[in-house]
Amino acid sequence: MDILYTVDEKYLQGIEELHYGELPKALHIFNEIINIDPGYARAYYQLGCFYYYQFKNYQTAGFYFKKCIELEAEFPDVYTDYLKLLVTLKMYKSVELIAEKALLVPGVGKAEIYGQLGLNAEMQHDFVLAKEKYKLALLATDSDTDHVLFKDHLKRVDDKLHAKKSMVYAYQS
Template sequence: MDAYYTIEEKYLRAVDKLSYGKTTKGLKLLNEIISNDPLYARAHHQLGMIYYYEMKDYQTAGYHFKTCMELEPSFPDNYTDYLDLLVFLNMEKTVHTVSVKALNTPGADTAGVYDLLGLFYEKNKQWTKALDAYQKAFMEVTDNTEKTDIELSLKRVQSKMKQTQAYNYHVTE
């Protein structure tokens, strides 16, 4: 059995296992960390990712993402994954609360946050807000692939806006 001297070493070992696709071993190490130190925020973040993306256990994932945010609000990596879950679950009030915190956290992916807000508004057929959020995402993005995705989102929302506009006919002589 491996002996780890610090909780950080065990955490790094768990992240390493996860990066090599060894989810079961990483999950075991992360649960050991939480049982020894329930206030270790980054372990909660990793557990949230496993439960959301791998196990599709959204309630448990939400618990871990929220716990991470409460324990370490300055940890920027947590916000995008947590918002992704909240948008997926269409949790309006929490989406707004978490997005405001994310946009005020140094190092958080602002383009990603605006992109997720755009998706949230688009799913709820709030075209103007969606367009505004996607435009903000476009102004923040630095990755070409993400830029292309945001441009497609902008076009998609504009197309939906045109489809929902009422037709007005005027008779002219």
């Protein structure tokens, strides 16, 4: 007997199953939610996370993340995971567009967004831009752990910048 009456209650049950490590049950619940209410954006987000992190099915994960944003653009949680996926897939232009949109949404972790932008620039070997984005991430963070992480990113980018410089040899006689 199903004692849950609303889609929100079903969603909370799915989240609870996730926290208890019951992935198959949670996956079933989120799919059930979409069957009941195809406009319930947060279920699409959770399915996107499943396909990205658990199944490594990036195309399907991208579909669900994109669908979530289409249905509820003000849902802040989706942006970080979607950007991670786009960076992983090296979809550089899409990263810029989604990040721009994400920075306007209240509740989005700006430090994480700037961090993904830094990684995106670093992957394209634009170390100056990467350094700029990591500095913005450093300024936006309020966590000591993230502060250390972004400082490490900055050090790594500085090392890459120095490695990229050409060597000048001085002749001595």
